[in-house]
Amino acid sequence: MNIILSNSSGEPIYAQIVSQIRQLILQGELAAGDPLPSIRQLAKDLQISVITTKRAYEELEREGLVNSLVGKGSFVSGMNQQYIREQRYRLLEEKMKEVMEESRLLGIGFAEMVDIFRTLKEEQE
Template sequence: MNILLSNSSGEPIYAQIVSQVRQMILQGELAPGTALPSIRQLAKDLQISVITTKRAYEELEREGLVDSLVGKGSFVSGMNQQYIREQRYRLLEEKMREVLRDSRLLGMGLPETIEILKTLDEEAE
């Protein structure tokens, strides 16, 4: 699991961890049932406090993305697939809003934007 932290970011370190792990789960990089590094191991790997990693894991558990089992560790939740699907839709909508904003800044209308999307789809096939 590759997590990059920024000390210059205004975002707290635990929130950076939550955000990146959430993203990996929602994008399917971490499949349901995948074991996460132990709290101590992640703290050691990232050279941060165990308290910080514990807080991040607790937040992920509150969101229903991670299940923690005493003595076993933390795992990507497999129980809440509908939630994960809804979150992925939400991320997609955010990206699409960004594309619409950018296309409007370029003076493009919706038909032109759709045409570019169709062209990209054809190229992907």
């Protein structure tokens, strides 16, 4: 798991951790049951306070994305699949909006966008 922190970001460190782990889960890079690094290990790897990583894990747990078991560690939750699906759907919508804006800037119409999408789909099959 590769988490990159920015000291120049206006976002608190714990929130950066939460958003990056959330993103990994929503994108399917971390699946249900996958273990997360221990709070101490992540703090050591990122060279930050254990309190900061604990706060991040607690936030992920509140969202239902992570389960923590005393003495066992923290794991990606499998319980909230509907929430994860909805969030991934929202990410897809955001990406599609970006594509629509880019196509508008390039002067590409809807029919041409559909043709491009169809061609890309055929290439994947």
